[in-house]
Amino acid sequence: MHRLWLVFAQTVTVCLGILFIVATLRPDWLSNEPRMPQTGVGESAGRVVAGAAAGVSYADAVARAAPAVVNIYTTKVVDVPLIPLPADPELNRLFRGLPGFTQRRQSGSLGSGVIVRSDGYVLTNHHVVEAADSIRVALSDGREVDARLEGADPETDLAVLKIDLPGLQPIAFDQDEALRVGDVVLAIGNPFGVGQTTTLGIVSALGRNRLGINIYENFIQTDAAINPGNSGGALVDAQGRLVGVNTAIYSETGGSLGIGFAIPAKTAERILEEIIQSGKVTRGWLGIEPQDITPELMRAFGLERQEGVIVAAVLRRGPAHLAGLRVGDIILELEGAVIPDSVAFLNAVAPIKPGNALELTVLREGKRHQVQVEVGERPPVGRRR
Structure with missing residues (x-):
């Protein structure tokens, strides 16, 4: 009897060891799910990824919004000091105006914009085109054209440009105005001049003010990555509709820290209509x-x-x-x-x-x-x- 018990104990031990090895090395042998046919590592992996992403892709929203987002390049002439100027503001201003202390050079900057009407009106930030001598707009389809400034509203940091090109695809505004904290949003723009880029985030807060950015503040806060060059670009919802115009970030390094701000589309649309009608905003x-x-x-x-x-x-x-x-x-x-x-x-x-x-x-x-x-x-x- 004792010998039979030892044989039974050894058999159970060996079986448990085999089960442990199989569970560690080939857990799929123990699964009840049907195995997928092995048609090659690349093809099989591609099918799995496509299936997993099918329910969460925002490609359709990007396809609707991206053609309306443009890159904006501006140039202006600035006075560059040839020698270090005094720290005192009054002396600095005095020396900056004297010949020989400064040299006039051409400076360039970049930003983004959104085509909002098929007849060529583009929304962007005022600080993107402020004091610019020339403004050039590059579309997502590769076309480039000079733009003229129709009007600006520094108190909300918005500006309206006009371009003359056929076949423009304007973005659709969110008319529902049902944006909520937690909604998924996409930021589309030209960060650091690398080209059109889309980033994903959520609405972190609504109605942000007292930030000292503009006089009239009612910002959408988002954690979608917004970097220098994104200013004036589109913040869109999961349907590709414009919900905001990206305008500022909170950063200690110059890059995105997950705190970005956009002007609500309702405000931007009102400013747009006023500038088109009268060339200015009346308050x-x-x-x-x-x-x-x-x-x-x-x-x-x-x-x-x-x-x-x-x-x-x-x-x-x-x-x-x-x-x-x-x-x-x-x-x-x-x-x-x-x-x-x-x-x-x-x-x-x-x-x-x-x-x-x-x-x-x-x-x-x-x-x-x-x-x-x-x-x-x-x-x-x-x-x-």
Whole structure:
């Protein structure tokens, strides 16, 4: 009996050893799934990869959007110092203007753009074409053409170009405006001048502002790789529709760190139409400097909620000054709607057409007042003094 037990134990041990070896070296022998015919390593691998990628490919979206994305090359003449100039800004400006201290040279830069209409209108960033002496656009099909600047809006960093070519394929705008955090997006542009490139990411956040990039900020944040040269390129959804215009990145190295920003397509489309119609963007303006209500100001003024904006400065002879607004007034409501902060205040005033009347609810010396203001036109950047 003892001998039989030893034989049984040895047999079980050998079987377990064989099972271990088979499970380690040839696990497919133990699988219940049918084996694929071995038609060659390359062919078999190709079938597996194609099958795995079939459900997650964004090739159709890229095929619809990529023909509308262009490369933009600009040149301008700049003054290059021949000797190190003083660090003091005033002395630097003085020496830069003297003959012999600087030499005029031609400088080039690159960016991206998006064809948005079949008659040749192209959206890009203002900083891509700012002060350019010449602008050249290269299409994805290899054609190149000179472009002219139709108009620009530095306060949103958008510009509109016009090219004259037949057979253009404009991109479709996302009319649903249903973009959500977590949605897949693709960034298409010309990073570092290597040529048209597509990167994949998701929407990381919506409504980003207070970044100090533009005056009017309402950015889409994405982790799709955006690098120098991508500015003005397209941010598209999984259907290839334009959801944003890539404009900036947060980076300590100059390359992508996964924090990129795009101007929403709705904003870009509105700016586009205004520039096409009138060559400029018109915004409502009251001539005041609004400041957010801090917890300290809330306690000092005896406010119940941290809402509204305090008037920190009033432009002399501006709309607010003519209406009687004073420094220290707190604007609580605009046309009956509560104002949460200064960003919301500027965004609420901007769409109002100049000449229209606007009713403000103002807190002054602890009492509420209704003030009627005739909205003015916001002056261009650098002309508000």
